[in-house]
Amino acid sequence: MANSKIKLIQGDITEQAVDATVNAANTSLLGGGGVDGAIHRAGGKAVLDDCIKIRDRQGGCKTGEAVITTGGNLPAKYVIHTVGPVWNSGSAAKAEKQLANAYRNSLRLAVENNVKMIAFPNISTGIYHFPKDKAAEIAIATVKDFLAENDSIEQVIFVCFDNENYGLYERLI
Numbered sequence: 001m002a003n004s005k006i007k008l009i010q011g012d013i014t015e016q017a018v019d020a021t022v023n024a025a026n027t028s029l030l031g032g033g034g035v036d037g038a039i040h041r042a043g044g045k046a047v048l049d050d051c052i053k054i055r056d057r058q059g060g061c062k063t064g065e066a067v068i069t070t071g072g073n074l075p076a077k078y079v080i081h082t083v084g085p086v087w088n089s090g091s092a093a094k095a096e097k098q099l100a101n102a103y104r105n106s107l108r109l110a111v112e113n114n115v116k117m118i119a120f121p122n123i124s125t126g127i128y129h130f131p132k133d134k135a136a137e138i139a140i141a142t143v144k145d146f147l148a149e150n151d152s153i154e155q156v157i158f159v160c161f162d163n164e165n166y167g168l169y170e171r172l173i
């Protein structure tokens with residue numbers, strides 16, 4: 001059941017027409033490189049303006065937590081910005097928990113906002129250097145567990161950018 005709601009594609013997450021696109025942001029919420037840079041470039045000023053408002057209100061976003069903004073010029077209605085852990089910044093067990101929290105809290109926020117289709121990038125596996133195999137296992141297990149307990153989300157799309165992640169997800173899903 002949960003598995004049939006999971007889709008895997010290789011490509012650019014900014015091109016996905018979904019209700020919500022998840023961004024692998026940083027705690028400042030002010031943009032950066034990687035997928036964060038791509039989402040802010042494609043989403044435009046409206047996305048950044050919402051991020052600045054959230055930052056002014058609550059001082060950014062902690063690791064493992066998530067916030068929601070408009071999708072701006074993206075084909076997605078919303079962007080859910082979450083912050084994955086930086087690998088090697090503390091204990092591995094803590095980072096693994098934080099990565100699972102990033103997926104879980106993004107999904108919770110999606111449900112609260114009536115999101116039916118959500119696209120995830122491979123959080124923390126770029127600039128933050130989380131090992132890709134471990135990250136893929138955590139992402140898939142966390143999403144499956146969530147879908148098993150909550151039936152309001154209809155589709156979760158894992159958007160892999162690089163070949164290595166795509167191959168890992170293909171094997172695990």
Ligand code: AR6
Binds near residue numbers: 032038121159160
């Ligand atoms: N579509 C889908 N996936 C992408 C795209 C894209 N357009 N571009 C890159 N990826 P990263 P992190 C993949 O580094 O490791 C930023 O500066 C990429 O191949 O974007 O969580 C933030 O501001 C990789 O698999 O995010 C933070 O400071 C995955 O997205 C920091 O990077 C995540 O790589 C966050 O680092």
